[in-house]
Amino acid sequence: MYLNVHSQYSLRFGTMSIAKLVDEAMACGITQMALTDINNSSGIMEFMRACHSSGIKPVGGIEFRRGNTLCYIGIAQNREGMKELNDFLTSHNLEKKELPDQPIAFRHCFVIYPFSYQQPLRDNEYLGICFHELHQLYGKDLSLIKNKLVALQPVVVADKLEYRLHEYLRAIHLNTLLTKTLAADKCRNTDTFMPPGALEAKYGKYQFILDNTRSLLHQCVMDYPKGRVKLNRKTFTGSREGDYTLLRQLAMEGLEYRYGKHHPAALKKVNEELKVIYDLDFCTYFLITKDIIQHTQAKGYYHVGRGSGANSTVAYCLRITDVDPLELDLYFERFLNSQRTSPPDFDIDYSWDERDAVQQYIFNRFGAAHTALLGTMTTFKDRSIIREIGKVMGLPEAEIKGFTDPTQDTANRNNPTFQKIMAVYKLMNDMPNQRSIHAGGILISEEPITYYTALDLPPKGLPTVQWDMYEAEKIGYDKYDILSQRGIGHIKEAVRLIAQHQHTKVDVHDVKRFMKDPEINRHLQSGNTIGCFYIESPAMRQLLCKLRCNNYLTLVAASSIIRPGVAQSGMMKAYIQNFHHPENIQYLHPVMEEQLKETFGVMVYQEDVIKICIHYAGMDGTDADILRRGMSGKYRSKMEFDKLVEKFFQQAKALGREESITQEVWRQVASFAGYSFSKAHSASFAVESYQSLFLKTYYPREFMVAVLNNYGGFYARWLYVHELRKTGASVQLPCINQSQTVVSINGDVVYLGFIGILGLETEWMDRIIQERNKNGHYANLEDFIKRTGIGLEQTIILIRVGALRFTGLSKKQLLWDVHKFLGNKVKPASSPELFQVAAKLYHLPELLNTKLEDAYHEIELLGFPLTLSMFNLLKTSYRGDVRAHNLLAHVGQVVKIVGLYVCEKTVHTKNGKKMWFGTFLDADGNFFDTTHFPNTTPAYPFRGMGCYLILGKVVEDVGFPSIEVARFAKLEIVGNPVME
Incomplete structure (x- = not known):
């Protein structure tokens, strides 16, 4: 009898989980009902499973709304009908079209309009009348609509308490106060399941309405297979046997590539794995992954195959991963076995700027109807709930902060307001809040995916299912994880730069050679790993030094125990x-x-x-x-x-x-x-670390430029510039005649790019380069302004950062001149002039810039000084009694050292107090580390970028020195001469 039931998946509207909804229905003696969440079908498959296990007949549907306006309710007669509803909603989501007043003519669905609907009805269309609307039938001729009336009893909440929760959800959704929500914004407090017989009694005078309702529900059968059925694309070649034959052929070809022609152990392992893969029907999964890898390799993309899939020798032979399971004694059962409850997947990492193209290939290759990104469901969590509740209650920000900030006074947490917040918190905690997108999961389906879900179009721009990976597993989908990371971007860009500037083709997949290279392993052992994926953090560099790590197996272990x-x-x-x-x-x-x-x-x-x-x-x-x-x-x-x-x-x-x-x-x-980490994961990370370290060792300039152009890694940008300078590169400030958008390299000279200049708009970065490429270098400031049409504010930024220094004029002279050209705020035309008219020249006193002024400009516009170091800006010339390179000679002694702040890490001790680990550079540019214990450290010891005077005792742990800090203060720098 219930045609309009809502779960929590009617986001910020319904209050009951699927499990509770079914329990409530059973308690009321309900034998069949339709789940019709608002503009989504997220819960349909879960709803069917729950109903089947409880003996209730499930019916699927969707309630279509525009804002608060109920347009109509679609009820699926069968799985074809559910697909029609999903397709209809999907088309409007993907094309960003507003829902129409009347849907398309469905073939396998019923449509229920609100009773106020006035248009003619199709054969499969009905009017839903709520019990509180029955008085409108009194005294009317019902002959024309008698067969079209069905009982419409919406279900949104379980009881009065949940109705109050519903009111909070609506206020949060509308971003308004509880007191300002209107009746039209909310459901009615009677929108619940009713006790047995109560609903029938409401319609007792109109038995035909109940008969119509029962008849409609009886015609609906959700004819989906029960239990988990594999829904992924079933074959790659067209038959299961054909898939096995192709997979075996590719595996044997790869076996020879990886192990040579005669390797009995590898052959035995591959044959054993192939049998399990075939028996568990995973041939297609391997072949599709291989197809993706093969395509991206042909495009010149770099990838890393990691995760438990790296336990597979077949995957190694197919070049899905570069981790050799035989060498590392990895167990295939960790990836795939007959008793595994959750489906395995390959994690394939690409460069952050190539993943979109890989995803688009998959959609093109396997068809839009059969391919979708995996969704996620974010929930109301922890302090964010308290903040949202406080806002809709109208509490001031300071009071809300007192409830959410653990450092604030907690005395007010005993007041009635906080108790009310916590009561709502308990009801709302972990409720679905909004649909989002999974980090990298893709589904490739045998049937059109809309049999099982409608699709959203999030900002990512590709169709996305309306449920998450856990629901995907339960339904029967095995996902493909196409992920991205910047470490691969570093490698890809470095290889490109090496080919471009040194005319050398580098094979970064020749990892086994890298692992045996003594020079690479020397860098590894010394912790000289800045910029290298996964091994550049202070903790990791310390561990490498403590282990004297100079080989692959030790690095694999280090990559695991650092977690x-x-x-x-x-x-x-x-x-x-x-x-x-x-x-x-x-x-x-x-x-x-x-x-x-x-x-x-x-x-x-x-x-x-x-x-x-x-x-x-x-x-x-x-x-x-x-x-x-x-x-x-x-x-x-x-x-x-x-x-x-x-x-x-x-x-x-x-x-x-x-x-x-x-x-x-x-x-x-x-x-x-409980703490363990997959060796295959660690091995994958170690392989990529060796690739990065090879490039850093033999092509350090190109590598550090690549790191900068892929937005760095663990550290701030200035540290990678520092590392670049250590390679012997002459790092130059941006220049309008030399710089590109990103950092560019030409032999020993490296120019910073326009993209690092704070406040410079992308439009002008592109125009400067396009005009320069078209018509040659800029002759002077006037030529630059006329050819680009740039305005005063953007030109001043370029002058102050030093990008027009090629003119030979000081910044002050250029700033005087730019106001002469653009001071009236009228932009000159950027079109070519018919006649060159020289500007009038005025004789001014010599306007000079100091390096100190330049450094302050650079700090403001680049985030760090390039002309001078931070040490040069200190008021004191004192640099400490010791330097980083000889700390081991002072173990046990109290020393003073001046350090440039790099980064910090906060940890909590067993008794809940905070302590810190710091990383610094000394005046020679070498790293050293500090430990700040709670009893010797103020509440917030670090004061951001700058140099610090550090007093502490030198300690040593397995050959690695650090300083236990007793006193710690930030040093003053020389003031900005422009401000004085």
């Missing part, structure tokens, strides 16, 4: 100690020594958990991976997990393991599993 969970669990400290003193390691059992010798007795990876389960307890790879996932909280059921734990002990006992040792092995396995 917060592993580091905080104490595993990182244990690894470092055992690394340097392997003779002190005490293994519980010979199997532990055999399997963990590579990682010095410490479990570093998820694969280590699998290893121990297999080799110590005799489990197979599938059970071992399920057990690992279970220990991470990802088991399908507690009972199933407990059975596997029991199996671990039983099989260990059957192998003759001592029970006391097994208990300790299990304790270590269980305690680590």
Whole structure:
């Protein structure tokens, strides 16, 4: 009897989750109902699953609205009808068209209009009448519409309490006060499920309306298959056998490329994997991924295949990943096994500026009707909820901040207002707030995707499904992750610059050669890794130095133990100690020594958990991976997990393991599993790190320019300019006759680009370069202004940053002249002049600029000084008693040093207090690190960019020095002469 039910997916309108909605319906004895969320079908598949498990007949639909206006409700007769509704909504979403007053003529749907609708009705169209509208039928001739009337009882909330929540949601949605929401903005407080028989009683005088309603619902059957059915594209070649044949052929070709003609171990592994891939129907998934990789390689794009997919030797042979699973003893079962509950996927990273093209290829290749980006559902969370509630209650900003800011006085949190906020908070927490877009997931469907969802068009510009990855898994989709990162942009741009300026073609995929290069490994061991993906942060550089990391396997381990969970669990400290003193390691059992010798007795990876389960307890790879996932909280059921734990002990006992040792092995396995990180992930990161480090080692200028042009990495832009200068490059300020939009390189000379100038508009960057390319260099300021048509404000920015220094005139002279040309604020025409008329010349006193003035201009417009260093700006000439390079000679001593602030990291101690780690450059341009303990540090020790005088004790940890700070102060710089 319920044709108009809303869940929480009617965003900021409905209050019930799908589960609660079904529970409420069961409590009211409802046997069939239609979910009709507003302008979306996000919950339809979840709704059907919940209804089937509860014995309720589900019907799908969509309520179509323009703002607050109900246009009509579409009710699907079957899955074809659901597709029609999704297609209709999708077309308007993608084309950004307003919904019409009347929809298209559906073939498999019913349409229900509000009772006020006055236009003629088609055969499949009805008028919905609410019980509070029944009085309008009194005394009227109903013969013409008698068969067209159905009962319309909207369901939005569960009870009075949720109606109040609904009011808050509406006020938040409309960005207004609770007291200013109108009745038209909200549902009625009677829009709920009614007790058994109550709804029928409301329509008791109009039995035919109830009969029409039941008849309509009886005609609807959501004929979707029950349970999870694989919905991805089923074949690549047209048949399952054809897919296997092609995949095997490609794998064997790749086997020879990767391992040579005779490699029995690799051949055995590939054959074993191919069987599992075929049995689990994943051939198509591999082939589609290979197709994407092959296309992008042909286009010259660089990619990194990472994630658990790097555990697959077949993927390595197909060049989906550059991680060799045999070399690293990776387990294919970590990626794919018969008992895996969630579908695996490949994570393919591209450069940040190439991913859009890759996604567009996938849409073109597999068809718009069968391809969509994966969505996400953001929820109301934590402090943001309190802020939103406070706003609609009309509370002042200061009071709201007192409720949300943990540093504020908490005394007012006991007042009635805060108690009311928290009551609403509990109801709203984790409710869906808005639909968004997944970081990189793409779905490729066998059937048109609109059988299962309508599509949105977010700012990304590609059709996006209306549910998230978790719902996609439950429905039956395996996603393809096409991701982006700037590290690949660094590599791609560096290779291009090397080819352009050194006429050298670099193969960055020759990673095995890089791993054996002593010069590259020397850079790695010394932590000279600024700009290199994943290994440039202060913590990572410290770890590399502490481990004296000079090889791939150590780097793979470092890439794992640097992660917060592993580091905080104490595993990182244990690894470092055992690394340097392997003779002190005490293994519980010979199997532990055999399997963990590579990682010095410490479990570093998820694969280590699998290893121990297999080799110590005799489990197979599938059970071992399920057990690992279970220990991470990802088991399908507690009972199933407990059975596997029991199996671990039983099989260990059957192998003759001592029970006391097994208990300790299990304790270590269980305690680590929650922190563990995939070795395949770490290996993928390490491969890319070696690619970056190769470029930094042998082509440092091109590499650092590439880093700058791809918006840097961990650090501020100025530090990468500093690194560029260390390569011997002569870094020049932007110049209108030399610079491009981005940083450009010509031999030893590097010009900063226009894009780094604060306040310079993109339009003028492009016009300056286009005009220069067309008609040659600018002769002087007047020529520049006439040819570009640039205005006064933008020209002043270019003068002050030094971009017209080629004229030989000082900035002050140029500023005088530009006001002479443009001071009347009338732009000169940018078209060619018929006659060249020389401007009148005036004799002025010599106007000179100082380097100090230039430095202040650069700080303002570039964010950092280039003409002078920050050390040159200090009022004091004191640079400390020691320098970074000889700190180890002063271990245990209290020293003074002056450092230029690079970055900081805040951490919380076990008792909740804050402490900091700082990174600085000394006057020689070398790095050093500081530790600031709570008892010696003010609440906010750092005061931003600048130089600091640091007093502290030099300490050493495994050969790496740092300073434990006792006193710390920012040093004054010389004032801006223009302001004095």
